[in-house]
Amino acid sequence: MKLNIALLAGDGIGPEVIDQAVKVSNAIAQKFNHEINWKPALTGAAAIDAVGEPYPDETHEVCANADAVLFGAIGHPRFDNDPSAKVRPEQGLLKMRQKLGLFANVRPTFTFPSLIDKSPLKRERIEGTDLIILRELTGGIYFGERGRKDNGDTAYDTMTYQRFEIQRLAKKGFEMAMKRSKKLCCVDKANVLESSRLWRETVQAMEKDYPEVEVTYEFVDAVAMRLVQWPSAYDVMITANLFGDILTDEASVIAGSMGLMPSSSVGSKVSLYEPIHGSYPQAAGKDIANPLATVLSAAMLFEDMDLTAEAQAIRDVVNKSLAEGVVTEDLAEGGKAYKTSEVGDWLAANL
Amino acid sequence: MKLNIALLAGDGIGPEVIDQAVKVSNAIAQKFNHEINWKPALTGAAAIDAVGEPYPDETHEVCANADAVLFGAIGHPRFDNDPSAKVRPEQGLLKMRQKLGLFANVRPTFTFPSLIDKSPLKRERIEGTDLIILRELTGGIYFGERGRKDNGDTAYDTMTYQRFEIQRLAKKGFEMAMKRSKKLCCVDKANVLESSRLWRETVQAMEKDYPEVEVTYEFVDAVAMRLVQWPSAYDVMITANLFGDILTDEASVIAGSMGLMPSSSVGSKVSLYEPIHGSYPQAAGKDIANPLATVLSAAMLFEDMDLTAEAQAIRDVVNKSLAEGVVTEDLAEGGKAYKTSEVGDWLAANL
Numbered sequence A, B: 001m002k003l004n005i006a007l008l009a010g011d012g013i014g015p016e017v018i019d020q021a022v023k024v025s026n027a028i029a030q031k032f033n034h035e036i037n038w039k040p041a042l043t044g045a046a047a048i049d050a051v052g053e054p055y056p057d058e059t060h061e062v063c064a065n066a067d068a069v070l071f072g073a074i075g076h077p078r079f080d081n082d083p084s085a086k087v088r089p090e091q092g093l094l095k096m097r098q099k100l101g102l103f104a105n106v107r108p109t110f111t112f113p114s115l116i117d118k119s120p121l122k123r124e125r126i127e128g129t130d131l132i133i134l135r136e137l138t139g140g141i142y143f144g145e146r147g148r149k150d151n152g153d154t155a156y157d158t159m160t161y162q163r164f165e166i167q168r169l170a171k172k173g174f175e176m177a178m179k180r181s182k183k184l185c186c187v188d189k190a191n192v193l194e195s196s197r198l199w200r201e202t203v204q205a206m207e208k209d210y211p212e213v214e215v216t217y218e219f220v221d222a223v224a225m226r227l228v229q230w231p232s233a234y235d236v237m238i239t240a241n242l243f244g245d246i247l248t249d250e251a252s253v254i255a256g257s258m259g260l261m262p263s264s265s266v267g268s269k270v271s272l273y274e275p276i277h278g279s280y281p282q283a284a285g286k287d288i289a290n291p292l293a294t295v296l297s298a299a300m301l302f303e304d305m306d307l308t309a310e311a312q313a314i315r316d317v318v319n320k321s322l323a324e325g326v327v328t329e330d331l332a333e334g335g336k337a338y339k340t341s342e343v344g345d346w347l348a349a350n351l
């Protein structure tokens, strides 16, 4: 197979972790006889510095014409506490999601047997956790009208949802549920929000098309609680953009290490794959960041291309590296801490 | 002291837990020579059944003229999955908050040494946790304009904040921080929302009035993560209505039992005190619900009336009941499970 993959390294530790995913993907390509054309492009603070824009048109062209996008991280502290900054790296992320139509953020949360005791949660609470949060990514309060009134003394943001946006995400949720345990949980705030009531009524109307799927409806506040109480009770969850932002980050705690968690953002034409950790600027350039989340994001990419054996080979070698302690300092626990690049080399060599 | 306290038992287990708080408060009144006039009034599903309204005007009159309101719980499953229900118990709650001007929901989270191992979180993560979330309660997306467009296919909700609403809440936050560890965390989503940028800019402008307070600004998604990773890192937190709804419920997991967590909702004239657990309909009428959260809410009430010794006496007797195992079934752990009413009797007798 020939694959054109847009490569957006981004900011902070982005370039370092991306390098390892490229190494591993190239080794996979060699082993399984594929050809990968990597198409690097600028994004984030790096792109602001170079061309004044966090998601330049040229980058969009590269992404829109690729088979998939592999993405590192975006964000730089110099923009964080400056409310007056006109151009922010995050705007690039939002623009990218919108222009590429990445409507569904897929966030698996699972535990690694060898790492289960690193979780802040007790072992018996998280054993067997294997859930997926499907976060709507191109609608809701992220993209509604916002502004100021009364000479700047009043500010507003609008959470808007259209029925088709909910249907498109819910469809993915139902389909995933069918391939898994046939349980789907719709997370909303229908006791307060009109947009949530539209979510609930839309999903309820779709239930008849998937008679085997058992659908539950829960309020976001209750889920924020239960997710850390009994995460293994959940399987596929669907939710709005803002709720998903909060819940996926909360869920990332379960596994005990952000450095391991991959994600994909699915569009109708092209999809994007990225680690869930951020740009972690304190570690940038030090060759110490954990590359596994990015490597596992590449596995999701292969999986979505129906290259199942390839994806499994990556997951297997990652498990092997964990079992053999070939890990970066965040997981080293007094043992030897390998460099980011060393972990990447080891994975590529041991495939 | 003469106290007029409005008594809103509400739905589900509300009446049962309220009864115990009344017993304990009456015992306190006797011991410390106060006079409490309880003014019962209808609310929630109970009020809908009686007068067709979840927060009737008569109830508002009672509350508005009281020195404080003691509240049980509100909500009934018969309304939950019925999007067409025109009158819902929760509307009563929202109307009450708005009409009484209860602008700040105060939610302490702390651990009980004798219960620390009941938490889903590991002991070393939560030991020493003692934080307060101040949730804005009468603004934001709960009270903004909402509705439908496009023949019902589009739904919207508006998150609106005015500068004075933020100032009023932040002022309470700064004042609390001054009495505690002088750390204040403003939780928002200023990298996306205009209303959050108004929050940040308003709080930043107030920093100079409290030079001793160290203020940090964090994004709600990051906080959802860190709150279960290292809860003891937080002290006073201020946040918008919707974020507070989610984070306070998430934080309630830390203590290991919802049945213990009190709260207050502060207004400019009158304040309201309630347990954070809901109406727990499955347990209603069984005399098994844990009354301690409501009893501790009464302690917050006394505290706010500057009756510090009275509040401390309640907290002491609660700790004693925990230490001696005079607890309801949720905390019994194989030991004897006391009835709700028995715990109340014991507390009143042991003050």
Ligand SMILES: CC(C)[C@H](C(=O)O)[C@@H](O)C(=O)O
Binding pocket: A090, A093, A245, B191, B192, B221
């Ligand atoms: C950086 C920010 C705009 C972004 C979001 O809120 O979507 C991030 O938190 C995420 O979840 O990818």
Ligand SMILES: CC(C)[C@H](C(=O)O)[C@@H](O)C(=O)O
Binding pocket: A191, A192, A221, B090, B093, B245
């Ligand atoms: C019942 C509901 C409207 C309410 C809220 O969202 O405020 C509840 O969750 C709470 O936190 O008191």
